Amino acid sequence: MIGVMSNEEVEATLRRHRVGRIGCSANDRPYVVPITYAYDGEDIYAYSANGRKVSTMREQPLVCFEIDEIEGPSSWRSVLVEGRYDELTEPEGRTRALRLLNGNGGEPVLRTPSDAAGDGVVLFRIDVLGRSGRFERRDA
Amino acid sequence: MIGVMSNEEVEATLRRHRVGRIGCSANDRPYVVPITYAYDGEDIYAYSANGRKVSTMREQPLVCFEIDEIEGPSSWRSVLVEGRYDELTEPEGRTRALRLLNGNGGEPVLRTPSDAAGDGVVLFRIDVLGRSGRFERRDA
Numbered sequence: 001m002i003g004v005m006s007n008e009e010v011e012a013t014l015r016r017h018r019v020g021r022i023g024c025s026a027n028d029r030p031y032v033v034p035i036t037y038a039y040d041g042e043d044i045y046a047y048s049a050n051g052r053k054v055s056t057m058r059e060q061p062l063v064c065f066e067i068d069e070i071e072g073p074s075s076w077r078s079v080l081v082e083g084r085y086d087e088l089t090e091p092e093g094r095t096r097a098l099r100l101l102n103g104n105g106g107e108p109v110l111r112t113p114s115d116a117a118g119d120g121v122v123l124f125r126i127d128v129l130g131r132s133g134r135f136e137r138r139d140a
Numbered sequence: 141m142i143g144v145m146s147n148e149e150v151e152a153t154l155r156r157h158r159v160g161r162i163g164c165s166a167n168d169r170p171y172v173v174p175i176t177y178a179y180d181g182e183d184i185y186a187y188s189a190n191g192r193k194v195s196t197m198r199e200q201p202l203v204c205f206e207i208d209e210i211e212g213p214s215s216w217r218s219v220l221v222e223g224r225y226d227e228l229t230e231p232e233g234r235t236r237a238l239r240l241l242n243g244n245g246g247e248p249v250l251r252t253p254s255d256a257a258g259d260g261v262v263l264f265r266i267d268v269l270g271r272s273g274r275f276e277r278r279d280a
Binding site: 002018019021022023024025026027028029030031032033034036049060062063064065066068070073076078080082 | 202
């Protein structure tokens with residue numbers, strides 16, 4: 001059966017993971033890449049080198065963020081977030097993003113705000129507009 | 141270091157997996173979902189229930205297909221395919237797609253062509269226009 005996840009299951013899935021995939025598109029050229037993220041219960045925070053992903057999101061800020069847990073063709077769960085790209089340029093937002101990204105367990109992704117300031121690393125928030133989750137499991 | 145995968149590595153990654161994520165977008169509303177696929181060395185074959193994914197790809201056929209292998213924020217590989225949605229409506233193409241999808245190991249995803257014909261299941265090919273792969277690994 002295919003089913004819809006409850007809000008609680010969607011929330012727990014967003015909190016459980018550290019990597020998802022972001023989908024962006026400008027002029028209807030879709031682009032999907034994995035990103036490391038942090039979720040604060042409201043929005044998604046992430047970073048990226050300056051490149052196609054960032055230039056696409058700057059041009060067209062509606063994005064899609066996906067997480068999945070796949071055991072097989074008929075046994076999977078996936079969460080989909082639709083949101084808006086918000087580039088963090090002010091020190092307060094950047095510091096908050098770094099704290100979240102470095103604080104969600106495992107190795108730090110960026111050690112200091114200056115790591116992110118140098119080398120054109122972009123910090124951004126995905127302002128969550130909608131979220132949903134679906135699953136399939138084999139019928140008992 | 142971040143690097144670019146060789147053609148051989150990209151090819152091997154496409155052959156190694158059975159699940160990827162497809163990104164599509166119409167009117168700049170990106171949509172990303174996991175799909176089970178088969179790869180014949182040239183193109184990607186997949187199926188879907190009739191829904192947002194199929195209606196989006198019918199409206200705007202340029203799609204993106206992503207596979208990744210992620211160990212951590214600084215240790216990952218990802219393959220990106222850009223291609224064109226081609227819905228399989230003729231018996232020959234549908235039979236070929238089913239044979240590939242059922243033949244790539246594991247449980248059959250669809251048992252007979254009539255499974256796919258009923259219930260609005262759509263079979264499609266992603267006509268591969270370009271492929272690339274990137275990786276990051278910790279410097280030794």
